[in-house]
Structure formats: C-alpha cells, structure tokens
Amino acid sequence: MLIDFTPDPTLYPFESRWFDSGAGRVHYIDEGSGIPILFCHGSPTWSFIYRKIIGALGDRFRCLAVDYPGFGLSERPPGYGYTIAEHAAVVGELVDHLGLDQFVIMGQDWGGPIGAAVGAERADRVRGLVFGNTLLWPTDTWPQKAFSRVMSSSPMQRRILRDNLLVERFLLAELRDTISAAEADHYRAVQPSPEARRGIAAMPGQILSARPFLERLATEVPARLGATPTLLVWGMKDMAFRPGSFLPRMRATFTDHRVVELPAAKHFIPEHEPGAIAEAIVQRFL
Template identity: 30%
Template sequence: MNSPKWLDRILYPFAHHTIELQSGQLHYVDEGQGEPIVFVHGTPTWSFVWRQQIKALSRTCRCIAPDHLGFGLSDKPMDFSYTPEAHAQNLEQLIDQLQLKDITLVVHDFGGPIGLSYAFRHPENVKRLIILNTWMWSLENEKQMMKISSFLNGRVGQFLYLNLGFSPRMLLPKGYHQKRHLSKVVHQHYLKPLNNSRNRMGTWHFAVALKESGLWFASLWEQREKLRTIPKMILWGEKDKLLPLHLLEQWQQAFPEAVVKRFEAGHFVQEEKGGEIADSIKDFI
C-alpha cells in the first residue's frame, strides 16, 4: 500500500504490511528480526503510538504492531461489529497467519483485553506479558466511566464522536500529563486517520464497549489464573486522567509476582516516556 501524504516518514519510517480479513484489510508493522514482540494499541491510537519502542527494539527483536480495523491505516468498514471481541479475533488471525511463536505481548488501553484474550486462548504461545494502563475486568463499579459510556451510547454521544471527532480532539490530549509530548505534528497523526464520521466508527464503538462489553471483560477476569505462570511486567503512567490509579492496584493484587514500574506520565505513557518504556521492555526480555 502507498503511504498517505500526511504520514511523516521520519516519525514513522516503517514498511507497510497488510492481511485480508473477512471484514477488510488490516495494516500492520513488522520490523526487525529475533524474538517476536506484538504491540496492541487502544483508542483512538494506532501502531503509530508504539513508534519509539519499535525503532529501539527492532534492532534486536521482531516488532509487530497491527492497526485494528477502524484505526490507523487499516480499513474502516461500515459492516464490522467493532466490539473488543471481534478485534481480538482479528489479532488472533494475524498472529496465526504470521506463525509467530513464543511472543512477548505488549498491551495498552483497549489493547489490554484484546491482547490478553489471545493469551487466555493460547497461554503456551505467550512468553511474556507487558501491561500498560489498561484493564481486563468489568468496569461496572467505575460509576463515572459507566455514566459516560451510557451517555455516549445515545444520540448526542454518537454525534460528538462521529461528527465532531471527540475522541482524538478532546480525549486524546487529556491522556498526556505533559502536553509538550503531543506536538501539533504528532496530534495530526491521530486526527488524520479519523478525518470523517465514517472513519470514526471504531472510536465510538470502543466508548460504548466500556459498558456494553462488560460481560466479556468479566469472562476474561475469571480466567486470570491461566496467566499465573507467564512472566509479567506492568508499566504504568500514574498521572493518568482517563483511567483511575486504583486499576493498577487491582493488577498488583491479582499478580503480586509481576514487576511493576511507575512513571510520572499520563495515559499514553509510551508516548511521554518512549525511551524509558523501550529500555524497560528490552531489560525484561
């Protein structure tokens, strides 16, 4: 595929790869050789969010980072369900098609439940788990998040997301503790793939899924013992304004054996602490 004109090839110098799924063409990065690391993004981001880690780690490892359907350079079909469960199925197809073995799985935001779903289904193929500002349980007790998700499921919320680009324009900046990391150029790389209402369907469905996919999230949490023997590292931006800090406490209670590193950064810790996150992953591997 050809690069869009807005894509800065210095910031994002990676070759384009695609696979055909039943619902559309999925774009992914595949850089370097060695142990495979699979990076799974959330919303409203895409593989671009992992660029600093891919540049550093692809010198010694094979770095694979897909764009979910509806995000980044992947297709944005109107007839795709856009549930986290459906994205998880797509991720599994990609890993299977690339025949990746003994992967290190790096997950963030909605990429947490999406990526960890693969780990539950194929724990024998996951060598390590690296978890950044995410969850894998029902958020029904997070009253504020449930209230917002219910609102976004309505006509006004849908209008905000689809017509006004609420997620990349308003929520994304709130995910940064130090706004200097969200330069105008970087911000454009999150706005451009979501430049019209049709292309924003994925972001809206994720907002709705905070509540609507609660049963699926809960089903993942019930299986957490399957992950017990997999080495884990948690890298957490403790200035996160989008996810409450007590989610980190739930991770630590569930997996006290996990290595935990806290950073003075917001939700998009891999953007604000790019080099430190890359070094932490490299050391862990």
C-alpha cells in the same frame, strides 16, 4: 473503506504490511528481529502510538503492531461491529497467520483486554506480557460507567462523528505539550470523516456492553496467563485508570510481575514515556 493517507517516513519509518482477515483488510507493521513483541493499541489511537518504543527496540526485538478494523490505516468494513471481541479475533487471526511463537504481548488502554484475550487463547505460545493503564475485568468504577453512558448518548455520538471529539478533546488535549503538530496531525489524518470515525465512536459503549467478554477474561487470564512473566508500566497521573484503583488487582492477577511507575505520565503512556517503557521491556525480557 480504506484511509487515503501515507505516514511521514521521518515520523513512522516502517513498511506498511497488509493482512486480509475474516473481517476485512488490516494494516500492520513488522520491524526488527529477535523476540517477537506484539503491540496492541487502545482508542482513539493506532499503531503510530508505539512508533518510538518500536524504534528503540527494533535492534533487539521483532516488533509487530496492528491497526484494528476502523482504526489507523485498516479497512472500515461494512457489517463490522467494532466490538472488543471482534478486534481480539482479528488480532488472533494475524498472530496465527504469522505463526508467532514465544512472543510478548503489550497492551495499553483497550489494547490490554484485546491482547490478553489473544494471549489467553494461545497461552502456550506467550513468553511474556506488558500491560499499562488498562483493565482485564468489567469495570465497577462510577467514572468509567458514567463516561460510557455519556459518550454513547446520541448528542455525544454526533460530536464524536462530526467533530472528532475523542481525538481532539481527549487524546490531543492530553498530549498538547508532548508531541509535535505534525505528530498530532497523524492522529487526525486517520480519522478524516464521520464515516471513518465509526470505529472509535463505538469504543466508549464497549466499557459497559463488553461486560460478558470482560467477565470471561477476568477468569481466563489468571487461569491461563497468571504465571506468565509480566511487566506492569503505569502512568501515575492517569485519571481514567488511577493506580490506587487498578494496580492492586493487576498485581494480584500475575504471580510473576514487576511494576514500573511512571510518575509524570498520564493515560497515553507510549507517548509520555517511550524510552522508560522500552528500557523496562529490555530489562524484563532480555
């Protein structure tokens, strides 16, 4: 199943590209020239969330952003499990297909562990890392565990599939004063039906069920990527990834890190502070 939607070129002025991964057909963009930077989105978003950062960096970086299967314009393949491990494998396939070398990875929300897993398997090819409002280990905070259990329950899964709950009540409710109505519609348009929403519906459960994957990541990232130049950009008003709970461990994971605090930003930082993030990337990696 592919999504029948063409983004508005005034909002998403990028050429759509396609890659036939082992899991199914995935959509990505590849814009600009210079140091490659791979953008890994979270849930329930897609590559659209990085459009303003890419627009600011395209004259100095080669910017790539992929939609995982089940997200954005990518296929909803039959038999796909929508696990974090599967998403990381698909992104890794694309990285190898494109022959990316000495590239930077940016990951926010679930894009953090997905991008980190891709980088840990290709550590000799990674130039730098950018992480924001994410984690790279199994969660031990009760709010996140509770969120996972509640959102994985049958009643809430029905609401996610029927009412697009994750997009409407979590993403767009946070961004109601940040993005336009047309931009909000771009998040709705790629999740048009219950069948199309199975990918985003699976993500809350991954908070707990991906624990073995995240346990491996907690060991592999410090061992393989711990000395990699890293930029941490953090929305300081994020209630899901509170800076006091998550930033200390992120700092401890990477020996060569810089931190940029975004005082007014909540969770979806590429929408709240794209200019500040783009400038921090330029200062760190150029």
